[in-house]
Amino acid sequence: MTDTASIKPRLTFLPPFIAVVTLILAITVLNLSPVYPMVLAFFFTIIFALIDGYDYRFIYRSALEGIKSVWTIIVMFTLLGALIALWLAGGTIATMIYYGLQLVEPKFFLVEVFLLSVLLSLVIGTSLGTISTLGVVLMGIGRGLNLPPEMIAGAVVAGAFFGDRISPVSTSLYLTAEVTGTKVEDNLKLMLKTTYLPFVLTIFLYFVFGMLSPTKEAGITSTYLKLLQSNFYLSPVLLLLPLLFLILALVRVSIKINLFINVVLSFILGIVYQKVPIQKLLLEAFTGFEAPKGLKALAGGGVLRYLSLVSIILVASAMAGILINTGVFTTLLIRPLAHIKSYFSLTFGIMILAVLLLMVTCTQALAIMIPGMTLRDEFKRKANANELSRILADSAVVLAPLIPWNMAAILSGAALQVNPKAYILYAFYLWLTPLTNLLVSLRKQGEVYGEKGLGNYR
Structure with missing residues (x-):
């Protein structure tokens, strides 16, 4: 069995970016179902994880964990x-x-x-x-x-x-x-x-x-x-x-x-x-x-x-399970925040990362949990963990139904029988809340959190 603790995911970093790019192109330009690009990204995830040295049994268990979480x-x-x-x-x-x-x-x-x-x-x-x-x-x-x-x-x-x-x-x-x-x-x-x-x-x-x-x-x-x-x-x-x-x-x-x-x-x-x-x-x-x-x-x-929507959820959750267990999300969160010092830049960075997680994992919960658990100790030590909670609420929570292939949007569109792409422009409160958060954070633009900035992990 492969010792996954000693493996550094090099190529496994690519599937999240492949997923985001292909999903955006498929939905906005080609007007395709999100199923096809999501399946493509899922297969890339498996292939790259195998090349990086992860055991196939580890990959299988990780994918299964992701599926079980959305059953x-x-x-x-x-x-x-x-x-x-x-x-x-x-x-x-x-x-x-x-x-x-x-x-x-x-x-x-x-x-x-x-x-x-x-x-x-x-x-x-x-x-x-x-x-x-x-x-x-x-x-x-x-x-x-x-x-x-x-x-x-x-x-x-x-x-x-x-x-x-x-x-x-x-x-x-x-x-x-x-x-x-x-x-x-x-x-x-x-x-x-x-x-x-x-x-x-x-x-x-x-x-x-x-x-x-x-x-x-x-x-x-x-x-x-x-x-x-x-x-x-x-x-x-x-x-x-x-x-x-x-x-x-x-x-x-x-x-x-x-x-x-x-x-x-x-x-x-x-x-x-x-x-x-x-x-x-x-x-x-x-x-x-x-x-x-x-x-x-x-x-x-x-x-x-709703069968096509179910297939999106299954594939996305399986891919998310692999990316979480290989440590890709944790590292992706830490590295971009390593040198940020101003409160506004920090807020904006976390919100962008939350949106990316909403796009790749297709779940609201994971977009809350991953940055929350990863950054809470640093926030407690150098800033205010309540502010981290507000940033996540004003991004991961409210923006989930605005991403057409996210489960929040899929469920909403299915219940209301409206394509999420059609309603997102009219969900005004969900757009205005994160913008208001950024405006509030401008008041703390000059504040510095620690000598090297928040999220400085070695």
Whole structure:
């Protein structure tokens, strides 16, 4: 068996850069799926690790560790695909749209979407829970109002990750505190400094875009409501399904159990209320719901539609497992920060590295954990570990859903049935928060951390 402790990864440093470059080119220039460049980078990772001297059994175990770390997400994807299809086929979403269209003010809808998502995410502390419940409802209502789906999705995702960053019950908040060795309450006080400005600016931007966006006239909306009535049996009872999902999320029931319960109940109510045959409903849960004429916006869901996304997650997590165990990420973090002394340069450097980790590992958690665990001792000794926590919250947490192939973006896009590439420009809060962090750090530009700078490892 190879003694991996004595091996220095020379060529194994290249796959992260190959992955980032090919993913960006594939998505932005060639308009390809992220699967192909990710598979290419994964094979390069294996080949270069073997050339560097790592044993094939070590590489296999490392890849397996990476896959095991995301197995829960794979199960969630499967259940989420089935649930969305069943909510569509069973009339749950049609019912929510029907009542919602009669209550909202179209011009202020984007502001309402953002604020409602913020409120729910603060209460339940989970972005996915917010997006997959309230977000799905708001998307349906927005489509009924003829608002651009990418704008609505941007507002939902921005509001959902507001809570992911700063909610007192957010797992991301506690993970950031744990890996940096800090207290949650101290981090919250510091994070408020970069919360107010982007929050206010985001509301203003959604107000402006809402006023400028065309919406359906009253007559058209009335026709749409009649279409819903003629194609679905609409009943307030169907609203109990998302309400139950929300209640279970509030009482901290596991997201997997929550999804499974709702899938079963949605299947039963779909048979009872919409009179859909069991075989047809099972097929739609797997392949997706085909909407009736005039209601094409209600098509989607299904386990099958998410298989390509699952493959991205599996390949990315396997590659990340190899890169972590070979020590590539740790060294990549340390070397660039070795000679940084000013606070602004330090903040900017860590944020860039967090973004690179989001791109290569495709997970929010690893982009928090790797720099947090690597740099916390140096921050405690030469700076303030609470500041490290804030920097990670304002980069690794909020920027994850803005990278189209990151799991946060994939999950958000899948739940809302919008390509992440389309909504990222409209998730204003997620762009403004890291920019605000950089502005705040300018006030400490002259501060020096240690004689040789933070992160000076030999």
